[in-house]
Amino acid sequence: MDRIRIVGGNELNGIIPISGAKNAALPLMIASLLTSDTLTLENVPHLADVELLMRILGNHGVDVAVNGRRERQEDGYSRTIHFTCRTIADTTAPYELVAKMRASFWVIGPLLAREGQARVSLPGGCAIGTRPVDLFIDGLTALGATMEIDGGYINATAPKGGLIGARYVFPKVSVGATHVMMMAATLARGTTVIGNAAREPEVVDLANCLIAMGAKISGAGTSTITIEGVTSLSGARHRVLPDRIETGTYAMAVAMAGGDVTLENTDMALLDTALESLRRAGADISATNNGIRVRRNGGGIKPVDIVTDPFPGFPTDLQAQFMALMTRSTGTSHITETIFENRFMHVQELARLGAKISLSGQTAKIEGVERLKGAPVMATDLRASVSLVIAGLAAEGETLVSRIYHLDRGFERLEDKLTRCGAVVERISD
Numbered sequence: 001m002d003r004i005r006i007v008g009g010n011e012l013n014g015i016i017p018i019s020g021a022k023n024a025a026l027p028l029m030i031a032s033l034l035t036s037d038t039l040t041l042e043n044v045p046h047l048a049d050v051e052l053l054m055r056i057l058g059n060h061g062v063d064v065a066v067n068g069r070r071e072r073q074e075d076g077y078s079r080t081i082h083f084t085c086r087t088i089a090d091t092t093a094p095y096e097l098v099a100k101m102r103a104s105f106w107v108i109g110p111l112l113a114r115e116g117q118a119r120v121s122l123p124g125g126c127a128i129g130t131r132p133v134d135l136f137i138d139g140l141t142a143l144g145a146t147m148e149i150d151g152g153y154i155n156a157t158a159p160k161g162g163l164i165g166a167r168y169v170f171p172k173v174s175v176g177a178t179h180v181m182m183m184a185a186t187l188a189r190g191t192t193v194i195g196n197a198a199r200e201p202e203v204v205d206l207a208n209c210l211i212a213m214g215a216k217i218s219g220a221g222t223s224t225i226t227i228e229g230v231t232s233l234s235g236a237r238h239r240v241l242p243d244r245i246e247t248g249t250y251a252m253a254v255a256m257a258g259g260d261v262t263l264e265n266t267d268m269a270l271l272d273t274a275l276e277s278l279r280r281a282g283a284d285i286s287a288t289n290n291g292i293r294v295r296r297n298g299g300g301i302k303p304v305d306i307v308t309d310p311f312p313g314f315p316t317d318l319q320a321q322f323m324a325l326m327t328r329s330t331g332t333s334h335i336t337e338t339i340f341e342n343r344f345m346h347v348q349e350l351a352r353l354g355a356k357i358s359l360s361g362q363t364a365k366i367e368g369v370e371r372l373k374g375a376p377v378m379a380t381d382l383r384a385s386v387s388l389v390i391a392g393l394a395a396e397g398e399t400l401v402s403r404i405y406h407l408d409r410g411f412e413r414l415e416d417k418l419t420r421c422g423a424v425v426e427r428i429s430d
């Protein structure tokens, strides 16, 4: 199994190209199930999750054609991909595929809207909490679907004549359930109003793509999204928005290691709250023509308290990375996780490197230490794995991160991007 070896101590200087967002690419790819025309997506990141979803979509009858690549970049970076689903070949999403990635469960929305039925295995994904699907069940039920759980699968059936538009207020904000309701409602009869909708940029990106496909959607990016159902959707061409989590991760890596890096093809507006926390920690952050410049020259890392929240709050997907940064701060900081109940698995791994962290319920107390020392550590989930890489950049000596298949789910060519900026990071294949 591959591992990542990091030798800490080098500053980061240079340019890091930011990839298309995994968490936008996945629902966008799934939207291809809604039309018999071709949906072309540009800037699709080359990631394990994307490859797996291609297989899952293939099983439903989507023909996938890959071509094109970003200028000035080698093979392996984001690509342009064409998705064509002339007819739905299979409305079942099997356990073997869905258990590996939570987002694959989201096919339930388009399958139900276009075919009137779906049989989808209950999902898997990062083990960061229980992650139930009650909001999906309640939301789709509101659109008239019958939802039954049977042998680990959800059997969903639309009424004769298709889903029916309705008003539904989510009792809790859910990104995935918002994606699914929005996709399902595009082909429902009548108007759907989703209350307490997720406001994440990835929801807006999906809405923009659906609108380009002929959907009638307003309000995406606010808590109330209105969808007027149409009888069919067409193909479209859409560019996946930049990955704000990858952007924040590298910004935190620079704040940790020191140096001066320009993050290209991204946008500060996607992660205001996280960048503000980084500024308070001592990083110098400014906008460039098509990205963000992050610097930390001299000066220690100041302790900053954060609380994760749905967008526009501090993203849970950057919590582990920020904790890694705080392990080297000059004081004590507190990080409270409000989205997932079990998203602190990086704590014990960071402790192997010498971090001083204690947990009390959903809050971690981090007492900054003067030095971290490299050690063998284990990746436990996607963002936890990259937090160990960030810590390794500032640790003395060698850090070896194992189980990096988690990392490959969400970070396109991480070792390449960091190495070009002066870090010593390499993949070791045993």
Ligand SMILES: CC(=O)N[C@H]1[C@@H](OP(=O)(O)OP(=O)(O)OC[C@H]2O[C@@H](n3ccc(=O)[nH]c3=O)[C@H](O)[C@@H]2O)O[C@H](CO)[C@@H](O)[C@@H]1O
Pocket: 022, 023, 024, 026, 102, 103, 129, 130, 131, 132, 133, 134, 135, 136, 137, 172, 173, 174, 175, 176, 177, 316, 317, 339, 340, 341
């Ligand atoms: C592929 C993708 O885009 N994944 C992101 C998405 O995950 P995902 O869409 O799975 O996360 P949600 O926004 O749905 O989860 C938020 C909270 O709602 C709970 N919940 C969700 C659905 C449900 O039916 N019932 C329920 O209780 C979850 O357990 C969690 O506590 O948003 C999360 C929150 O920003 C991110 O961390 C993930 O990276």
Ligand SMILES: C=C(OP(=O)(O)O)C(=O)O
Pocket: 023, 101, 102, 103, 125, 126, 128, 317, 382, 383, 410
């Ligand atoms: C938790 C994540 O992904 P998933 O929802 O697919 O588990 C993530 O992207 O950080």
